[in-house]
Amino acid sequence: MTDELPEELDVTVARPYKVPDNRKRRIAAWCYVVTAAACAAGAVSSGNGGLLVAAVFLALVAVYHFACAWPLQLDETGALAASAAATGFPVGHASAQLAWRGLRSRPVWRVLLYSADEPPSKRGLVELDAVNGEILGSYTEDNPEDWSAYGFSSGGSPPASAS
Numbered sequence: 001m002t003d004e005l006p007e008e009l010d011v012t013v014a015r016p017y018k019v020p021d022n023r024k025r026r027i028a029a030w031c032y033v034v035t036a037a038a039c040a041a042g043a044v045s046s047g048n049g050g051l052l053v054a055a056v057f058l059a060l061v062a063v064y065h066f067a068c069a070w071p072l073q074l075d076e077t078g079a080l081a082a083s084a085a086a087t088g089f090p091v092g093h094a095s096a097q098l099a100w101r102g103l104r105s106r107p108v109w110r111v112l113l114y115s116a117d118e119p120p121s122k123r124g125l126v127e128l129d130a131v132n133g134e135i136l137g138s139y140t141e142d143n144p145e146d147w148s149a150y151g152f153s154s155g156g157s158p159p160a161s162a163s
Contacts, residue, residue: 019098021072022107029065032058068105074133079109083126086138092116098130106131114143119150 036058043051074082076096084091094113101108107130114120124140 019072019076022070025065025069029062029069032062032065036062070107070131072107072130074109074128074130078133079111079128082128082133082135083111083113086126086135087113087124087140089122090116092120108136
């Protein structure tokens with residue numbers, strides 16, 4: 001018998017990655033509803049005020065989970081494409097991160113992009129609403145990173161090799 005990773009955790013297996021949808025919060029919300037109902041039934045049958053307080057608290061937590069179960073309409077690929085269009089320069093490397101903002105945890109994509117030239121002369125940061133695709137903000141600048149230690153000049157092209 002050998003120890004091995006399950007297939008879904010094995011990074012050597014090529015497969016598309018999909019970010020889980022926030023609507024899964026509804027599952028937890030229903031669990032809280034069922035538990036709150038059980039506490040309420042226990043409070044009615046026994047007269048225990050603590051169970052009634054627990055039922056009210058769990059019902060409020062369930063309402064919060066239902067309110068935060070935003071549908072994720074914009075996936076990572078869509079966020080990268082919309083961000084590339086918003087920067088105004090040809091995009092090379094890019095990375096997207098899903099984050100949440102506000103009291104109701106509305107999902108947003110934060111995308112870091114670099115220009116397509118080598119080394120990248122520009123970089124940008126774009127934040128998009130993951131529910132409706134609206135661009136919430138963008139920032140672009142000349143890339144201040146120094147690439148000379150890697151054999152690239154500040155002009156963007158690698159040095160000519162000596163033969």
